[in-house]
Amino acid sequence: MSRRLPAKDVVIVGLGWTGSILALELARLGLDVVAIERGPWRDTAADFNIGTAPDELRYAVRQELFLRPKQESITMRNNTTQTALPIRKWGSFLPGNGVGGAGTHWNGQTWRFLPDDFRIRSHMIERYGAAIMPKDNTIQDWPVSYAELEPYYDRFEYMAGISGKAGNIKGQIQPGGNALEGPRARDYPTPPLRQGYAQELFTKAATEKGLHPFPRPSANLSNAYTNPYGCSMGPCTYCGFCEWFGCANYSKASPQTCVLPALVREPTFEARTDCEVTKVNLAADGKTATGVTYVDLHGQEWEQPASLVLVCAFSLFNVRLLLLSGIGKPYDPNTNEGVVGRNYAYQTGSGSTAFFEDAKFNPFAAAGSLGAALDDYNSDNFDHAPHGFVGGASITAAYTNGRPINYHPTPPGTPTWGSAWKKAVHETYQRVTSVGAQGSVMSYRGNYLDLDPTYKDPLGRPLMRMTFDYQDNERKMAGFMADRCDEIAKAMGAKQTQVKKLVGPWSVVPYQTTHNTGGAVMGNDPKTSVLNRYLQSWDVSNVFVMGASAFPQNAGYNPTGTVGALTYWALEGIKTYLKSPGPLVQA
C-alpha cells in the first residue's frame, strides 16, 4: 500500500545532468522541487576522493559507478526473429546510476551537432534524391533547427566551462577552430586543452591532406573556471581517469562540479536518493499526470503528487518508464504504428590502430576529451553521391587513458599469452596510437525498444527489450570512415596499421559506447513522435521528457552537448507551460 506525500510543484525523475539543471532553474523560480534518484548520493570529496578515484579494477572493470544489472537490465536481440536474452553483465554500453548519472563518469566530449543533422531527411533528399535513403529507414527531421538551439548550446557550454576553440563565430571562420561547425555566437568559455604528441602528428598529417583538424571541445577544463551558477572548477591534470570514473580534481564538468553545489542551497529543493520511481501516475482521463510512485530501499511504496513531472533518467530508462506508465502508444514494428520505443539508434565505432617504429606516446597522460578531430567526413560536409550512404562521423586522434588492465595493445598476429605476448606488450605500449571514427546511426523500422515478455526486474516489472543491429547503411559508412582513418594513420608515420570496421552482428560484449538514443523522440507529428518540439509529451501535457531518448536518429558525435542544449531549450517551453498549462503545440 503506498503512502501519499504532500504535493510538490515539480517532481523530477533522475538527478543527472538534465534533472539537476531543470531542478536548479525551476527552484530559482520559487517552485517546490523534489528530485527522486534511484542510486546513491555522490560527492566529489567523498566518492571521487583523490586517494581512491584512480582505481581501474574497481571502477572500469567491476563497474562500481554503474547501474547494477541485478537492479535493472535490458534484454537484447539483433532482430525480431530471435529471442531476446537479458544483458547479464554490461558490455557494449554502461548506464550510469546515482546522483550525477552518466554526467559523472563520461569522458567530457562536448559537441554541437551540425546544422544539416537537424534536417537530415529533407537535406539528403533535396541534394541527392530519395534513392539515397536507406531501406526501411524511419529517419526524420528534428522539430528544432540548429539556429534555434544555438543559444542553448551556448548556455550549456558556459555552464560546463567547455574548453575549445571556435571555428565559426557568426559566420566568420576562426583559425585553429572547427571551420566546418555551425556558426556560434561566441568562443568557448575556456581555451582548448594542450594537445599531446599523437595529436601533433594527426594535425600535421590531416592538414597536409587538405583536411581541417582542430582540438576537440572538452569538458575536462584547460583552465580554472567559475560558471554562471557560481560553481568553480580546476584545471585538468591529464590524469587519465575520466571515462567510467568520477573526477577528483573538480576538472571535469558534471552535475557534481557545475550544478549541485548551487542546487542544494535552494530552499525549495530536496533530493531523495536510493528511491526508484516505478510509475508516472495518470488521472482518470489519461491526459494529466498526478505525480509519481516510487519505492524506497525498504520496499515501502510512496506516492509523490506533483503538478509537473519531468522525466530525466538515462535515455533507455526514460523510454521504459513511459512504457510502464502507459504514456504514449507503444511502437509496433509490424504495423509501423505507435511511437514509444520507435527510432532507437546508437553509434558506430571504426578506425585504424597505428603502430609506430619508435615513439613515446605516453598514453597514460590523457583526458577524456583530449584529442584532435576533424569534421570533413561528418554529416553532409562531403559529397555522399559516390558512396551511397547517409550519415557521417567525427574522426579523432585521441587518448582517453592508458590504464593497463584494459589497454595493453599488441600488434596483429601476436599470441594472446606467454613470453612472446609479454615481450610484445612491453614493446608496444608506448608506440601505439589510433585514429577513430565515431559515426551516426540512422533510424530503422526494425530497431526499436519495447517491454520484454519474459524477464523481470526485482520489483516484478518487465525489463525493456532492445531489438537492434547495424544496418547496411551504417556498415558502409563505418567502413568508408575506417579507410579514411587508415589513410591519416599512415600519413602520421605508422609502420603498421590495423583497420577496424563493423563486422558481424552488434554484440553486447565489447564496450562500444553509451550513446543510446531515441525511443521517445521529439517531432512535429504525434504519429511519429512521443514529444513535441519542447520535449513535452503529446499525450500528457504536464510530462516533459529530457535526454537523448528525444533524438530522432543519432549524429556522428557524442550526445551530451545536444542533450544539454535541448534541456535549456525545453526549459523555455516549461516556463511557458507554467504560465498557461496545456499543450505547447496543438497536435
Next chain:
Amino acid sequence: MTRSTRRQLLSATAFLAFANSACARTVSGSLPWQPNEAYPPSPLHPGPYLFFSPTEAAAVDAMVARLIPTDDLGPGAKDAGVTFFIDRQLTGPYGGHDWLYMQGPFSANPLPSQGLQSELTPRQQYRLGLAALSSYCKTTFNGRGFAELSGDEQDKLLAGMEKGDVKLPGFESRMLFQAVYANTMEGFFADPIYGGNRDMAGWKLVGFPGVRYDYRDVIAKPNQAYTLPPVGMQGRPAWTVGEKP
C-alpha cells in the same frame, strides 16, 4: 538528513560484502559530505587462501605462470601474486556475480552477440572447472595434475582450452580458460592494493606510472620517455622503507 550505511562499508572490490545502500536518503540545504570521508578498498596482505584448496591453488599458480611467465622482462603472474588476487576476488561480490542479472530462464543456445548467459558464478566456474581439469589431466597424463605437467604440456593444454578443443569432463574448457585469463590480466595490472601486481611488476612491464594523477609535465614535453617509477594507491615501497623517492 539520514546517513546511509553505505558510508560505513568499503569498496566494492574489497572482499568484504557490500550493500548497495541500506536506506533512502534526503538531501537539501547543503552537500552532505563530511571532512575526510572516503571509501578506500581494504589493502590485502598475503595470507592463507580463503577460496582455493591447496590443489586448486597449485593448478592456478601453474596456469597463470604459463599465461604470463617470469622471464628476463621481469616477474610473471604467479610471482606478482595473481593467484592470491584471484582467491580474494572470488570471495567478494565478483565471485558470486552479486551485481549481475542472474534471474532465469537461462537459455541453452544463446547467440554469441548476447554475451554472458551462464548460470555459473565465477566461484562455481573455478570450483567445477578446476575439478574437471584435474580429472582430465589425471586420465590423460598418467595420474599427473596440471601443476605436475611440463611447461610444454601445459602450454599445449592451455592453447586447446583457449580454442575450446579440449573436452574436459562435464565442463567447457573455454569457460575455465577465459575466467583464468581475464582474472590474470586483472591481477597483473590492477593496483597492488588488491594483492596482485606485486612490486608493480605489471605496471613496470608496460611503463604505466600508476596513480600519479598529474601529467601536465608529460603533455608539455611530447615524445619523451617518462622516467619516474610507478605509484599505487598506497604509495610505493621506497616511500615506506626509507629509500629515496
